[in-house]
Amino acid sequence: MTDTDTRIYKEKDLDRPSVQKDIKDTIQSGRNIIFPTETVYGIGAYALSEEGVWNIYRIKGRPSDNPLIMHIGDTDMLDDYVHVDQPYVKTLMETFWPGPLTLVMRRKDSVPDTITGGLDTVGVRLPSHPVALKVLSIADVPICAPSANISGEPSSTLFEHVYKDFNGLVDIIVDGGKSDVGIESTVLDVTQATPVILRPGVITRSMIESVTGHADMSSALEEDKVPQAPGMKYKHYAPSGELTIVDGEDDRVVKYINDKIKVHQASGKTVGVIATEDLVKTFDTPYVYNIGPRDDDAEIASNLYTALRHMDQLGITHIYSVAFRESKYQEAIMNRLLKAANNNLIKV
Ligand code: TXA
Ligand code: MG
Numbered sequence: 001m002t003d004t005d006t007r008i009y010k011e012k013d014l015d016r017p018s019v020q021k022d023i024k025d026t027i028q029s030g031r032n033i034i035f036p037t038e039t040v041y042g043i044g045a046y047a048l049s050e051e052g053v054w055n056i057y058r059i060k061g062r063p064s065d066n067p068l069i070m071h072i073g074d075t076d077m078l079d080d081y082v083h084v085d086q087p088y089v090k091t092l093m094e095t096f097w098p099g100p101l102t103l104v105m106r107r108k109d110s111v112p113d114t115i116t117g118g119l120d121t122v123g124v125r126l127p128s129h130p131v132a133l134k135v136l137s138i139a140d141v142p143i144c145a146p147s148a149n150i151s152g153e154p155s156s157t158l159f160e161h162v163y164k165d166f167n168g169l170v171d172i173i174v175d176g177g178k179s180d181v182g183i184e185s186t187v188l189d190v191t192q193a194t195p196v197i198l199r200p201g202v203i204t205r206s207m208i209e210s211v212t213g214h215a216d217m218s219s220a221l222e223e224d225k226v227p228q229a230p231g232m233k234y235k236h237y238a239p240s241g242e243l244t245i246v247d248g249e250d251d252r253v254v255k256y257i258n259d260k261i262k263v264h265q266a267s268g269k270t271v272g273v274i275a276t277e278d279l280v281k282t283f284d285t286p287y288v289y290n291i292g293p294r295d296d297d298a299e300i301a302s303n304l305y306t307a308l309r310h311m312d313q314l315g316i317t318h319i320y321s322v323a324f325r326e327s328k329y330q331e332a333i334m335n336r337l338l339k340a341a342n343n344n345l346i347k348v
Helices: 011-015 017-028 050-060 075-081 088-096 130-139 159-166 205-212 250-266 277-282 297-313 330-340
Strands: 007-010 033-036 041-046 069-071 101-107 121-125 172-175 186-189 196-199 242-247 271-275 288-290 318-322 345-347
Touching: 007 011, 007 017, 011 017, 011 130, 011 172, 017 033, 017 041, 017 130, 017 172, 033 130, 033 159, 041 050, 041 130, 041 159, 075 121, 088 101, 088 205, 159 172, 159 297, 242 250, 242 330, 250 271, 250 277, 250 318, 271 277, 271 297, 277 288, 288 297, 297 318, 297 330
Parallel strands: 007 172, 033 172, 069 121, 101 186, 242 318, 242 345, 271 288, 271 318
Antiparallel strands: 033 041, 101 121, 186 196
16 A cells, blocks of 8 residues: 655754755644654654544554644643643653653543543653654654554664555655664653553663552553553554464473474475573574574564564464563563563463
């Protein structure tokens, strides 16, 4: 499906007045632009444009009761859109903005229902990626931007990912190379005296607690609970192949996966494995994705969606991933991986 001639810009193009005019006009007239952030690429629209926001839901195939994050380039904008109720919120902003932290605050009437799914709160984030900040500054308005992926599929951390999914469907794509963090922002509800983590990210619970003293994890982050962040209830990040996470001692994990490889290969299936560097040579399939050194959780996070997309590109039908349990980002990484696997985790 293509219905638009997508204009592709590189970071250096953003200094050209004609490109700046194009970006500003495109956003302000309710059209869509894909741009990199430090977490993942986002598909953006002017937050107050009903048309632009509906287009996001339409293009992504996203359920419209799943609210969008509003990106701002400057904290001066906050007062127009939200109530900052709790005293610790300002310190959180000073400590972690710009950066991968989304703060869910009580919204003002200026924030349209189209982006909040009818909730009386809105998530706001000031990203740190220079290209995102440049786009926000050129647009001079708040930009709603969910992750730029077809709803339910893995998010995008490379230009190639968004080009494949959205060329011909949006007006502009800005190529900013790799999104370094690789998984989406931490979503934190800051409407109450104790903040609640609705989605884990690389701004971890202990980092937040260093500012607020205490933070709760949403009970919805436990299995079998009713979702609180509306996005939690939908299928997420899933590759086309069937993904299984295998969790346990290394030698048992390797043996389990190699046994499965034998079984699947006997029936003509292709099997892929996602593993840390130290293990990649231990599997009996050519399709092993090296996600990074075991102790480099930042690297593992940054390669997670590429790994899942890589398996799809190869047409792999059965994907096995090791579990990642030894890092400070494990909460965030395992949250995404478990969703991608539809909670299909085998303990060995
Ligand atoms: O890193 C990110 O946050 C990326 C980049 C592009 O900024 N954006 C992103 O957006 O991940 P999205 O739409 O894919 O995820 C937003 C998450 C969803 O789980 C949504 O349900 C939750 O934030 N959310 C948004 N507004 C909320 C609100 N008012 N209350 C509770 N959850 C909210
Ligand atoms: Mg998303």
